[in-house]
Amino acid sequence: MITIRNAHEGEAGALSEIGLRAWQRAMAPIGEADAMAPAARNAFLNFAETRWLTITVIEWHGHTAGWAARENLDETISDFWIDPSFTGHGLGSALLRSIEKEVAEQGLDSVMMQTHAENNEAITFFKKNGYAIHWLSVAYNPKLDRDVPSVGLSKPVSSQGDGPYGAF
Template structure:
């Protein structure tokens, strides 16, 4: 059985490990992780310990399979990680749908996400689910202490109804 729910404080170490494993898988294909592993794991631990209230998890059969966060509880999905052992099973789609529903419920019309520009798997996942690339940049990331090429993607979640006079045919 699959469920999506809020994270609990007693899960923060598990969430850090899942995030790190998913990050590591993504970075292997990018080829830039050799000297970043320690700082990346530390960043995941620090984030999950300090921000677990902003994290939503997806679990399958009682095991945490992935998580997403909205660090500032706004329209930006700051983290989105599915454990490599659970990827390709539709769990990311379910988690994304829940996060998007939360964004709409809180009054935002657009969801945004940022990822490494060369993370083709993540970019493809979000594009498959209706996101479009809006920008490309290189910026310093204090979490991993280096410059990172990033893309920003967004998706309109609330469709604006056209204003018309009289009945529409």
């Protein structure tokens, strides 16, 4: 059974560990994840402790399986993490639909997110869920001491024009 809920103040530790495991998997194509893991763990913990009101959690059969955040409560997904041990069960798609619904209910027209350009698993996932790449940028990452390309993806979610017979 899938449950989607708002995060609770006291679960920052568990959420940060899920974020770290998923981040390590996403960083594998770039490398250096092991060296950056302590800093990443601290960043995830700090984020989950201070921004928990912006986090949506997904549970599967009573186990916390992942989370997503809209840090500024706008159309941008700032974080999207499914624990690698829970992938392949449709949890990411269910969580994404929930976030998209929240964004549409706010009257916003689209959902946006970004990831590094070598994160093929995430890019494939978002494309499968109707997202398209709209930009590519390259920025220097001092922790990696090299340029890292990123992609921005978005999907329209506006429900304007929807009536009893759907969108026209």
